[in-house]
Amino acid sequence: EVQLVQSGAEVKKPGESLKISCKGSGYSFTSYWIGWVRQMPGKGLEWMGIIYPGDSDTRYSPSFQGQVTISADKSISTAYLQWSSLKASDTAMYYCARQDFDTLTPDYWGQGTLVTVSS
C-alpha cells in the first residue's frame, strides 16, 4: 500500500526557519517525483514544486522559486520542504504528493502538515 506520512503541525514565529517532512512507503521512492502543494486557509490548491529522489532533480513553480527549498534523502525515503525565514503569509496546510514520472500527475497524497506562523 502506497503511503505518504507527513510530519506534525508546526507553530512558528515570523523570521524563524522550518523544515517539514514526507516519508514514502509501499513503492519505489526513487522512481516517482514527490511534489508539494500549498492550501491556504479556505483557499484552493497551489502547486509549489517537485523533486525526483532518484537524482535529486528539483523543479519549482515560478510562484515559489526562491521562497522555499525542496530536498530529499533517498536513504530514508523522505522528502522535505523548508523555509529559511517564515512569514505570516506562509500559514497554510502543506501536502506532499507522489507524482508520476512521465505525466507529473499527483496520485497519492500525504495527510498534510499545518504550518501556523504568528507572532
Next chain:
Amino acid sequence: QSALTQPASVSGSPGQSITISCTGTSSDVGSYNLVSWYQQHPGKAPKLMIYEVSKRPSGVSNRFSGSKSGNTASLTISGLQAEDEADYYCCSYAGSSTYVVFGGGTKLTVL
C-alpha cells in the same frame, strides 16, 4: 487568480448529474491530455478521481467521468449521492517551465 478556471460552486439533487468545467489555455489543458481531477472533503487530503482526462483509478466509482474539448476539461458526476458533496479541483500539466497548475476549485452541494 488560479491558472485554470472553475466555477466556484455547483449543486444538484440526489440521483441527478452535474458537470464541472475547467478552462485553461493552449499552454496547458489544450496542449496535453494530462488533466486530472481531485475530490477533497473538509479537513481531508485530496483524492485522485480522474487522470489523463478520462481514466479512473482503481476503486473510483464509474459515476465519475472526464472529458476534454479544446482548452476546457470537464468532470461529470452521475447519480449524485450525498457523499459526493465536496470540493473538486482540476489539474493540468503545463509544460517544462510551469509544470503543474491547479484550478481554483468548485464546491459541490448535494441538495
